[in-house]
Amino acid sequence: MTKEKLVVIGNGMAGCRAVEEVLKRDPDRYEIAIFGTEPRVNYNRIMLSPVLAGEKSFADIVINDEAWYADNAITLHAGRAVTAVDLEGRKVVAEGGLEVAYDKLILATGSDPFRLPLPGIDLKGVVTFRDLDDVEAMVAASNRPGARAVVIGGGLLGLEAAYGLARRGMAATVVHLMDVLMERQLDESAGFLLREALAERGVETVLGAHSEEIVGADGQVTGLKLKDGRTLPCDLLVMAVGIRPNSTLARNAGLAVNRGVLVDDAMRTSDPAVFAVGECAEHRGNCYGLVAPIWDMCRSLAESMTDGEGAYEGSVLSTRLKVSGVDVFSAGKFSGGEGCEDIVFRDAGRGVYKRVVIEDGKVAGAVLFGDAADGNWYFDLMRSGASVTDIRETLIFGQAITEGLFGLDPNAAVAAMPDTQEICGCNGVCKGAIVGAITAQGLTTLDDVKAVTKASASCGSCTPLVEQVLKLTLGDGFKEQTGPKPMCKCTSKPHSDVRKAIVEWELKSMPAVMQALEWTTPDGCASCRPALNYYLLCAWPSEYRDDKQSRFINERVHANIQKDGTYSVVPRMWGGMTTPDELRAIADVADKFAIPAVKVTGGQRIDLLGVKKDDLPAVWADLNAAGMVSGHAYAKGLRTVKTCVGSDWCRFGTQDSTGLGIRLEKFLWGSWAPAKVKLAVSGCPRNCAEATCKDFGVVCVDSGYEIHIGGAAGLHIQGTQVLTRVATEDEAVWVIAAAMQLYREEGWYLERVYKWMARVGLESIQDKVTDPDQRKALYDRFVFSQRFARLDPWAERVAGRHTEEFTPMSRRMEFVPA
């Protein structure tokens, strides 16, 4: 019996796998010929990254060597491109005029790397990352000493390319259009960790970067110019911005083609004798660029070519990144969606972040960073659509723990464990050792157990188990540990621990804090985000970039929201002093913008109430023009410094209280604090400025200045205490700035000065601000911080900063009939 003739165009992963699958089912049915454009045998393209990184050689990644072709009587036309397919005549035409007839044809032409149409694209040294030739070009470039590489594209392929080049000693920089690396696979938290892990491996990343032009000299690439004006110098530029199905041959032959070659569930194209698989195929609107779906397609294709059954119904995707020591897994709806619920686990010690998304009681997706061992398990749960309601509590800890405890309540499960069962994997502590230590040494708390046995002392993931063992062993003697109150429901850590960690561990961004302190939510909540933003700003004034989206609206728009959604605006009046010109400007603004209410505040300034949000920048522009700046009447920070007229005018005045008040306000303004801070300076003990109910107050006396602290006159009423007495105005300023800085560094977010004082004790504050060395250090830190804080936020916004905050996104809905 003569065999049917099968021709395969494409000697890549899909083409050869399809052949393998066919041979597996019916080894004798076809006489097979394979065409490949690359002059070599079939290799595992996805393993090119390890080849680039020098972790594998080409020989390691060959899937089918020459013997395989020979053993299966396959004719390989390597390095010979097919130029046309004749559907009518059932034959393919290759370079050099070779014609080969077929009964069945498989198109496995794969995809082409997408090249951005940038000026300079044809310069030498600009490559893509697709085949062994590209790898060889990159390796050659990396051999030049001091060579630098820029990779455009922060997706899977781009990152693997950059990592490989860094491994080969190149300085590699990834330029990514989006603000999260691998944003199609990772959420922000995982993206952040990936960025850090890459940096440790010598790969820098530039996010939110628009490429403008590839620059060169003498025909050779020398750099990449970005739209923001920066030019990143490089000797090699790798473009890894995506792939495009290679469907030209099919289109020219007259097959139905959309993005890829259109196929049905049997992988059949619009011509029944022609099939397509792999990246060139488009199935139910999807083109795939990952290997797992290609294997699925090849199986279905082989079934239909050998008269079997098994239709392809599309693939659910999962992704793993191949960068050594960086374990990343992502599948499904990893960032949730409507009606989804997140379970988040972080382990700072091991650099682990896991997020499993549950929808309708089933796993809908997962993203794992740092420990992706359970990736396949979550993926299987996701694909099978099994209900996980029963295992929800332990799901995030992975398959081993979940299956170990399944069906048992946590107590019973732990009771049922044998003494030899290992509880703490990090330190190799088994249940028996923990029970033994508890009974022998009379341990009663988790911390005791940790100290004595080391169980749960490393990564902490077994803490719940250790606690269960403790409960079981002590019975009624067990007491829940009560510690300081956590900051919010996203964390178990209290404010002080968080502040300490930010400084000691040099955490400089919100994702860094959330990871290091094992936040249980992906991006915090309305209570921890503003607090973290402040703590970071306070700890790293020159480095941390304020996160607008983590501020309450008043601090975001630099005005106070009112009950009707309008705003109030309070310009600063230094020390409560004003001028006829300023008053005229305020009156003009009130007229011009039809501001309905003008009120004198308790802090000696003027409040314009009822300003429409859209008008805010224009109102500020007019006030700025008259020399006035924001009064920060909305800020967790310095508000006002109230004064009396002092020795300038008052017959009882002992010192220049107005002058000191103005000096203090001009020095302290713009500083952010845990809560609002109000000051007053009175010129004599009659205290007309009411300094003894302020956060910080000064009462001038004949011999100098009494510095007061910790007053309150709101919900709580409390007189100040005397912090110290000083002889000169300079000293008064030093002490107040030092005390302010101490409060900024020690206070918990939203904790007013008087509460902070009650918590740490007046003496502790006195010790620090009266000791000359400590006072100097605090003062210097305050001065440094003020270098970045004393900016008028109104002027910045008048100049165009954050205009999107004040204008509607679109007015096109206004004319739609309701």
Added chain:
Amino acid sequence: MNAHVKVPVWVDVGAVTDVPRRGARRVPSPRGDIAIFRTGDGEVFALMDACPHKGGPLSQGIVHGRAVTCPLHSWNIDLASGEAMGADKGKGCTPVVPLEVRDGRLLLSLDVHG
């Protein structure tokens, strides 16, 4: 313009990326302002810009997870359903505005639910 021409049901009000992550933008409409939210994960939602409690402008609140905290009295509102959450659950619901994303563009309709 011909008076009988029907105004399209879906109105393009901008690009998804015009809304800051963990933020919101306003779109005025004859029924009042509409708030379009974008979460940290990049999902978008539209609600009428009024808290069910005292009408606070939700577009001005802090967006976290799939919720927004009203700037006036800190009610937490579920962005997908408009329902009050936590301690205020069941006390009120903000109408959801139909929103579609097509090719990175945001399309709103005034066929408000809830």
